[in-house]
Amino acid sequence: MSSSYATVLRTPGAARLFVPALIGRLSYGTVSLSLLLATAGATGSYARAGWVMAVFSVVSVLLFPTRAGLVDRYGPRRALPPMAAGYAAVLVALAAATWTGGTPYPVLLLLAVAAGVFAPPLGPVTRARWSALITDPELRRRAYSLDTVAEELLYVTGPLLAGLLATVARPAVGLLLSAALVLPGTLALALTAHRAEAAPAQATGQAAPRSWALIGLARQPLAAAAGTGAGLGAFGLLAVVFADRCGGAADVAWVEAALAAGSAVGGLAFGAVTWRAGSATRLTVLTLGLGTALALTALAPNVAVLALLAVPAGLAVAPTLTTAYLLTDELAAPEQRTRAGAMVNAAFNAGGSGATALAGLLTARVPLPVCLLLAAAPVLAAALVRVGGRARRVTVGQELAA
Incomplete structure (x- = not known):
């Protein structure tokens, strides 16, 4: 490694x-x-x-x-x-x-x-x-x-x-x-x-691909990023509520530390291992694993167990995001890589913000274990999205249907 x-x-x-x-x-x-x-x-x-x-x-x-x-x-x-x-x-x-x-x-x-x-x-x-x-x-x-x-x-x-x-x-x-x-x-x-690495789009004399074309081609990594952001955003808020109901909101730091440590270990291990499966297949498996791990946190009876269950979820976080960026990089043309990667970033942040707000509303109306199960739902749903047809790059001037 x-x-x-x-x-x-x-x-x-x-x-x-x-x-x-x-x-x-x-x-x-x-x-x-x-x-x-x-x-x-x-x-x-x-x-x-x-x-x-x-x-x-x-x-x-x-x-x-x-x-x-x-x-x-x-x-x-x-x-x-x-x-x-x-x-x-x-x-x-x-x-x-x-x-x-x-x-x-x-x-x-x-x-x-x-x-x-x-x-x-x-x-x-x-x-x-x-x-x-x-x-x-x-x-x-x-x-x-x-x-x-x-x-x-x-x-x-x-x-x-x-x-x-x-x-x-x-x-x-x-x-x-x-x-x-x-x-x-x-x-x-x-x-x-x-600048010599990739010519800017206006230097080619052709129009750059539209954003909706990139969204259509990169729908799997975008869905994975949005689902991951939503799952982690909701889980972060729910962990605070969980710790507070168990007697000390400050104890959520242990859950966050376990999630971060698992992500660091998982990310480094993922990069060090040679994989035979393609990026699209890996992303499906990793997203499914992350969603399953988040769903299992609904079984936690106390903060200590919740922290332990956060570790396997963390193991999948960095590999999932890394694979989403890699797959986007494979699908986008060199002159579109920065914007395509930013769209993945934006999907992750938007998913996290929306799910955090929704989770805050649900905690007052739905039992906490059910809320934790619901936090896993967008991640599991994202695992169902695959690259449509044969994966190919967006080239300058192309307009691909979403």
Whole structure:
């Protein structure tokens, strides 16, 4: 296993890609909790802070494929720096606005919208760059696995760092840190992505494939990402409710840690093993396994057992997302990889947001074990979706029916 990942990191250009990508993406790990705490402190209301977070998340998710499409069209060197500069500037403005109370609430909402508009698509850009650097399919799968696991760990350590800053200083300091991370990380990432890897769509003289064409072709990875996001989003909220009803909401940290640890182990193991089955078949099996594991959590009598049952679910998380990205990469043409990967990201986030809201409504009306079973339903449903017909790439100028 160590040899496999060492080979990935020894690939020429891999270190110059991986390090700045991690620095930039750590910003997304620190910004959410920092923005929530800073806004709550400035407004005196967690409800208003929740709306600010919701606005930021919704705008970011909805415009994610559009920003990624700009990277495909104009190249990372031209598209990423303005996004990073705008995003960092808005975060600094949010830090100033929440440093003390008194900023009008509509101003905070407008700044949250601006942050969502500018947030650079670092994950899709990184994965597209891995595809350009590594041509061997097995080695690329290991690179994607390593990238997915690293990204998940950033989303675990980021909130811890933001919480520490909020304890020793002000929550707004976390927003300043997020700005300080995203700007140099994104600029360095843009410098590593050479325009010669894939010609921008407008240079060919043909129109780029429409988004609905990509959706039609990549419906299996999109469904898997949306189902996984929905299952994990609902499970995360239900785990908090479960722990609270068992006597201590803080005990949910053990469940989250078990899920994250299982995902890290599963992701690294998945990348190190050689698989004979194709990506579409692997994605079906992994999605089915994840849904089954989530359904089994309905049997948990206490938090300790729930944490144990979260481990097998976690083992399937990183491999499922990695395979969804790999299959999308196989189906999309090189000049569409960034936008296609961003659509998978957007599907995952949209599924998580919608299912979290729905799970919150169900907990007051439906028994908790039934809610946990329902959390597995979108993942299991996603396992029924397969690539239609013979898998083939979207080429520039084609319009494929969904």
